[in-house]
Amino acid sequence: MTTTPETPSAAQTTAPKYVYLFGGGHADGSAEMRNLLGGKGAGLAEMTNLGVPVPPGFTITTEVCTAFYQHGRQYPSGLEEQVREGVRFVEKQVDRRFGDPERPLLVSVRSGARVSMPGMMDTVLNLGLNDEVAAGLARESGDERFAYDSYRRFVSMYGDVVLGLKGEGKEADPFEAILEAKKKSLGVELDTELPPSALKELVAEFKAEIWKRKEVRFPEDPWQQLWGAVGAVFGSWENPRAVTYRRMYEIPNDWGTAVTVQAMVFGNLGDDCATGVGFTRDPSTGAKRFYGEYLVNAQGEDVVAGIRTPQPVTKEAKNDAGHISLEEAMPGAFADLTRVYQSLENHYRDMQDIEFTIQKGKLWLLQTRAGKRTAKAMVKVAVDLLREGAISTEEAIMRIEPDKLDELLHPTFDKSAAKDVIAVGLPASPGAAVGKVVFSAEDAVRRADTGEQCVLVRIETSPEDIHGMKAAAGILTARGGMTSHAAVVARGMGRCCVAGCGALQVDYAAGLLTVQVDGREVIVREGDTISIDGSTGEVMLGSVPVAPGQLDEDFDTLMSWVDAVRRLKVRTNADTPNDAAVGRKFGAEGIGLCRTEHMFFDPDRILTVREMILAEDETGRREALAKILPMQRSDFEGIFRAMDGLPVTIRLLDPPLHEFLPHTEEEIEEVARDLGISATDVIQHRQAREEFNPMLGHRGCRLGVTYPEIYETQVRAIMEAACNLAHEGVKVFPEIMIPIVGVEEELKRMRDLTVDAAEAVIAERGSRVEYSVGTMIELPRACIIADDIARHADFFSFGTNDLTQTTYGISRDDSSHFLPSYIDKGVIDVDPFVKLDQEGVGELMRIGVAKGRSVQPNLKIGICGEHGGEPSSVEFCHREGLNYVSCSPYRVPIARVAAAQAVLRDKVEASRRSE
């Protein structure tokens, strides 16, 4: 696990600076050195320089961590001497000596990465104790209980963190077991009731247990303890939970952690001592008031452990008459704390999360960092700080985590509510839904009609389920990834969705789902209530309380600043007037993708669509299409009306036709009866059209080329709708988009067809409607020959879902078979269907943009894949000179913020380069 440092060599005098000291009003480091010293180390250094009372100490840099892992867990030479000097510095500052029983120096050893990874890595407190030192500490403090309580805590912490002593399998923590046995034998309930003698015995018993289990002796030498702890903290950078955390938050492995060694101060030395944590503003609402908790006569870990109930720091926050606030209990220390937290917030110009200890009435700060906050608080704090003159508009914008805005837009579960999680799937579309389980779209519609809330559970969804998805409060699928049909459609509707929840065994026939939870089988039947969290992927039994999403004035204010800064336009993907209206409400400047196929699945018209597909020849197809035309026209009228004054990009039919054909025997019979043909005919037709890989099949413009009458009808419906509305005075800007173009001639023909059909309508109606004709760029070949394609396109729209599929050769619907394990194993960092792969897919996009603009320098280029609402992808689009991004309605605000941040990052980059 760990190694002792190399013997100092002659080279040590020239060794780089590995250790940064702080204490006595001066620190080697500062807040800017967060990459080198970690967040904690940089914060302690900065506070020291600010004159805030901080126990002295030193920080071993993240570079040591990196070197440690690069050289087979060996420390760089020169480190040992620098650490010794560091300890000497601390000894001098506090006038105590490490390992000296007379006036012993105890230290804490803590991790600290560039970004906070709360609870992920290890900490050792009270280091420096051994039998002799503990006896000395008892003498010096006159508090034997304090000394041996610290000692037993240290030994168990050291045994756990450094020596790796943990319970095997389901066995309880061995130290905890010994402690429990001790309490039982003495007939006491609380740790605090144990007499010093018992604590002393515990120390010996802990040490014996370590020997028994690990065959190592607990080190009595404080220096050996120190190196052991330092090694363990560095080692904890690679512990499984830290690795998982980094993967989840995309923190690079090579950043490493720093280690801070700091003189202990004690909040457990009596009733004039305390320990606490606090936020300089309310992290939940953002309100400008201190929000904190503390415990009298305790060490930091007690606050977290929850054995005693912490008390509020401020009088204002008291909600229980029995509480005593710090403000009341220690007014002097509280005044110090107020001064300090205000100066820290002023200094950092952001809400701070602080840790403090009061030792014998004196306040010590142990940590400061930007406080984690809810989305609501994030917005309010940013807006308030700007109004207070603390930060600029640009800083306020940069303070927003775009993804977090989701919380404001969707309902969320009450975070404090109890929940019985039975499975976790992919958080496919945010929000919270509670409802009765149904297993078919029809049941969802039926229940919704009677006013019941329901959750539609499907193995996977298909376009035929759309009406059921609309009717349901939430959608849960057992298969499919973040861009599966269920996920894409749900996001579009703003409907909560958990997808690809592989643990679920869905049995449609029996009307139930089964899931194994910790070895027990849980069965959920139709009509049972469940709750699903589209932001976490959790599936819970029963009804969990929900809080609605809400946008406030602060949000509007912030977004107005955002819009003034960004250059990239933001559109929405919307297939219905309702989606369009929602997108517009969230600030969409047009529709970037209106899919026409979902309109085909409407129960009122699917039969006509099937009639068209099953027709023997073009004449038969045209007859059916003539019936579809007025329906499509009214669809488009609704959408154009909702987007009055804004452009609407409509994609002509994309999916392979067999997707529209019936699947079940019952449906087949029904269709055959309705169309007056035999079921065998229907089946044969379907078999003839079946495809091995429909994603790579007869779809997109390939349909338009082989059945031009379909696209002609769609164009006619679009243009008739446009002319009708133009006549009413509505401003319409239809942009007709041809999908799946891979060959120049495809677009050339489809453009000609579109223009012919559109001009015919214009000539008939006599009203001049401006329209344009463009194409999706969603195949690698389209990127490669984008110059040829640009000759026939008024605009490009990157379809990054399909482009990612073909570039990687990964079907998004099948990716759940291996992508999750790829991410687990670290083969890839992030699902490329969620975050645009800038290296591969992005490079093809760069080629596409460059080639397209080489022919048409002002070519309008957008993106309409799912990535259009993902912040890093939006930034990429900005950087590559795209004109707009388009995303599902509920991601529009996120894209707007990301687009503004991209501009601001550009500015920073430019000013850095000009320096």
Next chain:
Amino acid sequence: MTTTPETPSAAQTTAPKYVYLFGGGHADGSAEMRNLLGGKGAGLAEMTNLGVPVPPGFTITTEVCTAFYQHGRQYPSGLEEQVREGVRFVEKQVDRRFGDPERPLLVSVRSGARVSMPGMMDTVLNLGLNDEVAAGLARESGDERFAYDSYRRFVSMYGDVVLGLKGEGKEADPFEAILEAKKKSLGVELDTELPPSALKELVAEFKAEIWKRKEVRFPEDPWQQLWGAVGAVFGSWENPRAVTYRRMYEIPNDWGTAVTVQAMVFGNLGDDCATGVGFTRDPSTGAKRFYGEYLVNAQGEDVVAGIRTPQPVTKEAKNDAGHISLEEAMPGAFADLTRVYQSLENHYRDMQDIEFTIQKGKLWLLQTRAGKRTAKAMVKVAVDLLREGAISTEEAIMRIEPDKLDELLHPTFDKSAAKDVIAVGLPASPGAAVGKVVFSAEDAVRRADTGEQCVLVRIETSPEDIHGMKAAAGILTARGGMTSHAAVVARGMGRCCVAGCGALQVDYAAGLLTVQVDGREVIVREGDTISIDGSTGEVMLGSVPVAPGQLDEDFDTLMSWVDAVRRLKVRTNADTPNDAAVGRKFGAEGIGLCRTEHMFFDPDRILTVREMILAEDETGRREALAKILPMQRSDFEGIFRAMDGLPVTIRLLDPPLHEFLPHTEEEIEEVARDLGISATDVIQHRQAREEFNPMLGHRGCRLGVTYPEIYETQVRAIMEAACNLAHEGVKVFPEIMIPIVGVEEELKRMRDLTVDAAEAVIAERGSRVEYSVGTMIELPRACIIADDIARHADFFSFGTNDLTQTTYGISRDDSSHFLPSYIDKGVIDVDPFVKLDQEGVGELMRIGVAKGRSVQPNLKIGICGEHGGEPSSVEFCHREGLNYVSCSPYRVPIARVAAAQAVLRDKVEASRRSE
């Protein structure tokens, strides 16, 4: 259809040269001007310059054709005057005048493109006749019958070609109908029996018919006739059969045709006249002897029309005592012909196809061009001409059409045999097969075991059919394209295959197939005999006679020259020792792709493979793999032995595992019984693994990453086999190839895994075997990040099948739904799965090569997709600096020739540039 030329303008004096004269021993043009004058015009010019007797004339250039189409079928200004000058020149040469009844000049107007398009475009003979001129010609020739026979031929030809008068629908040719009626009314059988008066009447009746049907008057003015004919010939460039022909042979549309106007000579002026065609060598065998036919007292069209039986030109060729050879009938003209044809062959240094007319004993040449020939003749002529000193080795190599070699390697149908074609599919794997229809692999094996030849008919094949495909003489499928499973496997085996024959309705249950032929339903039952032609795609009822393929000494000689020239190595794709041996026999220099999955389908081991897949966990999988290991090892031993001394690239398992699972209820039951699990388990397992788009699914190295034990076992089998054989003294060079890499980390891990497993075997065996580890480049992303990938690869092999699929977003198995109609409609010129798409897929390959070599300058790069045996794709690979191509065994000779030709084209290109 046609237009009159513009009025000459002031600009005409500066007009470019549109008209090239020939006659009187001198021509403006020459053989080098084929692009400008067309093959025919260039040949006539060249012959004129050579002093060969050629009737004088002139050629209107292909540039006029191009301009004609570019400017809405208008001729360029200046053309009319140049044509007039041309006619004046011809008049002077033959001392006759166009339109002059006294000594009338008649001309022929013929098409002539750069490359011969036999019968595709139009010709008008005897132009210049009207009532007055015909009467004059009768007087002058003293042969009224000749004059009016020529006239009626001209009117009907002009009516057809220029005025577009043809029978409607199924109606017979209207001129033919009038002619038949005339003969009937006169009670005669043959055209030649019609008296001059009847011929005269026919002329009038033809003209009346033209007026009746087209409401245009037959033009009496010879100049109007001439422009009409010229326009019609230019117009015929765009007639549907010419367009189809160009598409078939990939002749660019913008090449255009030239038009040659030439003085008529008459083979029908009496018994001292004749017309004939001939080849300077035997076009069937290549033997050095003149091969021709002629007719006394006839015009050229009579030879083709087949009304009279042509006679052999040479005495030697007589095979019927009744025949009189030209050699005997007209010894003087024959001597002239012999002199001329020899001088033409010497001049062109290639076998010539000539047309000649003898008018009153004088020989006239009307055409010379390189003669079409069989593959056997192609090789023999090239080798003979070199031996005769006529051409160089390089020229001999360039004379080979690589694709044509297929004829030599596979059996072919007797071209003269009658055949009852009931359907045409894709010519997926060349060869000829005759056998009894079977509908299952099992039946194929059973019949083969009893010594019967059979043709395996499947809707589509799957890897489970392999043993049946091996047993069958040929394979016929109703679905799938040129690179479908059936096609790929059949080519690998050298088994004849017709794929994607969509007209077939296959009914497995009833054991029959149905096909509509001209409205009648043909039913073929199991056991009926059919013949399939893998080179044309034809499916025929009954048994068509077959000639075996054969390689001769000339072939070996030629290939030895080829091998001395080429730089690109040629390997074979082979999965079995037998395939490997065939490839090696055909000159393969190693195996470029050995697929391991086909070994998994062997009936002896599929159960163990299924056991592995159905195992609950890694332990279960390893148990099954331990049983597979010795089987795979012995596979590899066989292959290594066959390739002693040559490298063998083995691809680790590629297809998704569900492909190996049973499909039918019966099989599922069997597997469940054999493995002692429930059928439900098997079905659930299969469902859990099912994929929407298996091509983009859990396959290739994705299997290796998730189930490392599978790849480990395969590497172990390879290395144990290699060590065993090395011990025997066999030289083994295993190259282990990781498929479907798209992410750097995938290859890094799989390489580590491979090296670890390989080194473990080497350590165990103590024998040092050199091996290398490389990757397929078959995803667009792999090309884009080829630099990163190259850091972990000893070699790249482009898998252009998959790369084409992902670049285009087209599944090759589904492409038959629309690619054929794409080609029909001219959206694309050629199936990209057959011929590498250099613009799109090729550009990605260029990026891959450049990036790969930027990291490893000497990186070995090959190609192992189906394109590796397609000549233009091989040339591309040469040009892009690849090290080798790999193709199915039977395409190895083709690839070798193509690789040599690529070098020679480079040389020509280089010397052109240095000029």
